[in-house]
Amino acid sequence: MTYCVGLKIDRGLVFMSDTRTNAGIDSISTFRKMHVWEKPGERVVVLMSAGNLATTQNVISLLNGRAKPLEQRSAAVLDTPSMYQTARLIGETVREVIRDSAPTGQRADSYFNASFILGGQIRGSVPRLFMIYPEGNFIESTDDTPFFQVGETKYGKPIIVRTYDREMSFAESVKLLMVSFDSTLKSNLSVGLPLDLLYYGKDEFRVGVQRRIAQDDPYYRTVSEGWSDALKNAFKSLPDFPEA
């Protein structure tokens, strides 16, 4: 499994993904699920993937132009005129890869499934955030739904629903994602450290901070340990059931 979240706030975009992949409980590996393309001053494109690793790696390879001879290679996502066109390009690539994997011609065969969160900004437009389905179609975030999750989404959703605020700072939004990931990590073995973090400030057209967060990261430890205590105190602050 996997857990990835993309969050749109007024100040920009925040992304976090785990790195665990598993083929059965006894075959666990670490793979980066966050991919970044940057043309400083012009665009930043971030793509996070969940699902079949062969599918997602193949999609990334095709997007990087690895199917072409070395001298002709360029990342197609650096040439699209808009984020919408970027989402279309990725959707078509996903559809193509899944179709080619499934000899029966099924287009959303669950064995080869993959979902993606795409975010970024291209000069001339605002930051945009998309969720791309295995069928190749996609949806865009709106003010009503300012975040997307893929993978093992349920454990970490309640805290986002309750504390997200579009005006929050990057420092707060990273804290929110850390708590959401920590709740998921504590509940599901198929999501694992290290985490990849990236945030992008609106109209900056370059990556803000990109960091890998490992088990011994002091901030992660502070949040993980602090959140248990903070939750217990929050719980204590509510009145007990009066009829017991």
Add this chain to the structure above:
Amino acid sequence: MTYCVGLKIDRGLVFMSDTRTNAGIDSISTFRKMHVWEKPGERVVVLMSAGNLATTQNVISLLNGRAKPLEQRSAAVLDTPSMYQTARLIGETVREVIRDSAPTGQRADSYFNASFILGGQIRGSVPRLFMIYPEGNFIESTDDTPFFQVGETKYGKPIIVRTYDREMSFAESVKLLMVSFDSTLKSNLSVGLPLDLLYYGKDEFRVGVQRRIAQDDPYYRTVSEGWSDALKNAFKSLPDFPEA
């Protein structure tokens, strides 16, 4: 979907279940998922169900002896010599109902699936808590795993994992389940109010409190509204990401 939790604490057993059933998103009904059999002074047996409603209702009917003529009816769960035998009886009934529903002879056909949480105490033994699978087999809670959930379990699990304490009071444990249910209700439409609550005090051999909790229940409202604020405060109490 459904959400049910059974919790074993030193003082006894606590049960909570929602009441929403749905056949598709446009066919929603309210059904009790908590069933109680009591022989005051001798035994209390509580059964909560998740899954196909035709299956779970049929299991309850058979357990109540409704297959027999009126004058011979008695609830078989009131005659078993131990909770273990009660779990076996229910497991066999589940297997029988699912087998009879599936003309192909499949025993765990997902269309007719159902899972159960069984808890109670029979004089001469301690309170016991079981989880019964659609295949008819079952597991019993231990000190390491003092609670069982069935249905839409993920949203409400982190808070139980972090705040459960076997020495907690009934008043605290009801609060814990209210928070867990509220997180689930806020995230998934297939789980709905009203809730059924029951707790049973060790060695009392009669139902402690049994209550239906509706939308306008003042304690539920206090917890639901208070938890949002308490979570936000807990979140604020953690340090923000220092590198942003």
